[in-house]
Amino acid sequence: MTGAVERERILTVRNLKTYFRTPEGVVRAVDDVSFHLDRGEVLALVGESGCGKSVTAHSILGLVKAPPAKVDGEIVFGDRNLVGLPEKEYRHIRGKQISMIFQEPMSAFDPLYTVGRQLMEVAKAHMPWGDGEAKERIIDTLKSIHIPEPDKRYDEYPHEMSGGMLQRIMIAMALITSPDIIIADEPTTALDVTIQAQVLNLMQDLQSQYRGSIIFITHDLGTVAEIADRVHVMYAGKIVEKAPVAELFASPIHPYTSGLLTSRVRREYKGQDLPYIEGYVPRAYEFPEGCRFHPRCPKAVAKCSEVQPPEFEPAPGHTVACWLLEEGDDR
Numbered sequence: 001m002t003g004a005v006e007r008e009r010i011l012t013v014r015n016l017k018t019y020f021r022t023p024e025g026v027v028r029a030v031d032d033v034s035f036h037l038d039r040g041e042v043l044a045l046v047g048e049s050g051c052g053k054s055v056t057a058h059s060i061l062g063l064v065k066a067p068p069a070k071v072d073g074e075i076v077f078g079d080r081n082l083v084g085l086p087e088k089e090y091r092h093i094r095g096k097q098i099s100m101i102f103q104e105p106m107s108a109f110d111p112l113y114t115v116g117r118q119l120m121e122v123a124k125a126h127m128p129w130g131d132g133e134a135k136e137r138i139i140d141t142l143k144s145i146h147i148p149e150p151d152k153r154y155d156e157y158p159h160e161m162s163g164g165m166l167q168r169i170m171i172a173m174a175l176i177t178s179p180d181i182i183i184a185d186e187p188t189t190a191l192d193v194t195i196q197a198q199v200l201n202l203m204q205d206l207q208s209q210y211r212g213s214i215i216f217i218t219h220d221l222g223t224v225a226e227i228a229d230r231v232h233v234m235y236a237g238k239i240v241e242k243a244p245v246a247e248l249f250a251s252p253i254h255p256y257t258s259g260l261l262t263s264r265v266r267r268e269y270k271g272q273d274l275p276y277i278e279g280y281v282p283r284a285y286e287f288p289e290g291c292r293f294h295p296r297c298p299k300a301v302a303k304c305s306e307v308q309p310p311e312f313e314p315a316p317g318h319t320v321a322c323w324l325l326e327e328g329d330d331r
Ligand SMILES: Nc1ncnc2c1ncn2[C@@H]1O[C@H](COP(=O)(O)OP(=O)(O)O)[C@@H](O)[C@H]1O
Pocket: 020, 022, 027, 028, 029, 047, 048, 049, 050, 051, 052, 053, 054, 055, 056, 283, 284
């Protein structure tokens, strides 16, 4: 996207905090997260397992249930704040204007009904279509994402399909209402590499066809390079770095981002599954003081264990929450 193109802001998340009360303590799964999404762009949310990516997605979709969860902050979609929106109103948004592609396709379908019937249910719940038109639109959608023999697929049950096919049907289900935003939560993790590539291509197609926006969630930076416009890196409930995709790969600044990139290259080189970065994501009810990454950070200094770093902006559109960027820093 160039500067000349008019940008339309479609979603603004401000100071989002999603906490869970548990017997072990309060889990601060998402802790003061802010970001925005423009129409037609693909925003990638990246980080190791347990960093709060899914909880962020579920918060946007109103799927986090209180109690024991508590959602604070603002999620502005169009001109409405979705935080605290009654379920009755959320139902008009979820699945219609904002839809989700889940990691495990089986969980999105009821094994007792044909996929056609389930697609029909979504279509008719949100669109002013009669049976005939709804079916036509569904078949068209299946065709548009290159599903072979869509009429035959329509009458099949979930268990009659491969995981990859079901994943594609789930994408069709998310598309049927031409949503403004699709949130794809690790949509390729359970798939083999060839099908992963197909699914990524489909998502790119749909983005250009519908000019929909995508929040693409993944722990794998490799898939991000191909599909995203901007990348936000999450660690322990916080966004630690935000950057345009090319800039993030060319000049990562946060030591956590660098670690993710280095371990990715190393894994590709050795062809084996190595841990990303030494150590583990701390459990969400016992985050350390100061910067949450400091116990694993090769560049940490005393201050890092004491005070949480603010967001610095070393280049326009590139922000980093790290004390390394403090002015006058001589490291
Ligand atoms: N319903 C819940 N109750 C308590 N803790 C939860 C709940 N859902 C998620 N969490 C915790 O929130 C943190 C973030 O989880 P999640 O967003 O699923 O991570 P990610 O998607 O990045 O792997 C984890 O520590 C997880 O255990």
